[in-house]
Amino acid sequence: MKLFRALKKELSGLVDFIFPPVCPLCGKGSVDVAGVSFCRNCLADFSPLVSPFCTLCALPFVGPQESDHYCGACITNPPPFSSVTSFGIYEGLLKEAVQTFKYRDKFHLGRPLGRLVAEKVAERHRFCPFDLILPVPLHRRRLQERTYNQALLLAETIGRHLAVPVNSALLRRLRPTPPQQGLSERERLRNLKGVFGLAEKIEGLRVLLVDDVMTTGATARECSQVLLRGGASGVEVAVVARAARHF
Numbered sequence: 001m002k003l004f005r006a007l008k009k010e011l012s013g014l015v016d017f018i019f020p021p022v023c024p025l026c027g028k029g030s031v032d033v034a035g036v037s038f039c040r041n042c043l044a045d046f047s048p049l050v051s052p053f054c055t056l057c058a059l060p061f062v063g064p065q066e067s068d069h070y071c072g073a074c075i076t077n078p079p080p081f082s083s084v085t086s087f088g089i090y091e092g093l094l095k096e097a098v099q100t101f102k103y104r105d106k107f108h109l110g111r112p113l114g115r116l117v118a119e120k121v122a123e124r125h126r127f128c129p130f131d132l133i134l135p136v137p138l139h140r141r142r143l144q145e146r147t148y149n150q151a152l153l154l155a156e157t158i159g160r161h162l163a164v165p166v167n168s169a170l171l172r173r174l175r176p177t178p179p180q181q182g183l184s185e186r187e188r189l190r191n192l193k194g195v196f197g198l199a200e201k202i203e204g205l206r207v208l209l210v211d212d213v214m215t216t217g218a219t220a221r222e223c224s225q226v227l228l229r230g231g232a233s234g235v236e237v238a239v240v241a242r243a244a245r246h247f
């Protein structure tokens, strides 16, 4: 068995030498280990979320603001979650990567994207105060169409990095929601009322809720409310990308 493992390692080293692993996004740039990271060029083209942004919902600020602070929406209507950690801004190549991951069957992008989020979460929450990681659920019907839940793939990578258990059965989407694109936050929230449910109580647990993108924040608000009503002691949110403007 030992010999077999050593041989396998040697052989994979040889394969990597003959066919160097390439970037899972552009298919051109080289990466050290296949499937877990993007090439340097793609990484440089992603828009990272950098200050100034809203310290609560991670909304990037454009204009003269210099430091991080709460955005108007978080002041007038405080969200139920305690923070949002986003790797980047939902634009350009990062938007393309997320859409390819989500809609074009490129589920293997979940690992490198999840890793970027995990590193950001570890940086922000140094002591990793989470008991549980929950992905935003897809409705059964949507899952059958897409065959995978992109939020769960991200959550699994994040869970492995942070050594926190992931549960994809606790938070459920009880009925399908019509597409949310083009709707205001209020309309989205109305659409989402009663959509999510908890399979069991999660008394006193601190939850990291994972999704691919945050646009208006309506989904994160609704899920967080359900989790808090179910006994969660706090909910933090992590996403790959945050939309700069509310659509």
Ligand SMILES: [Zn+2]
Residues within 6 Å of the ligand: 023, 024, 025, 026, 027, 028, 029, 038, 039, 040, 041, 042, 043
């Ligand atoms: Zn690349």
Ligand SMILES: [Zn+2]
Residues within 6 Å of the ligand: 054, 055, 056, 057, 058, 059, 070, 071, 072, 073, 074
């Ligand atoms: Zn905000």
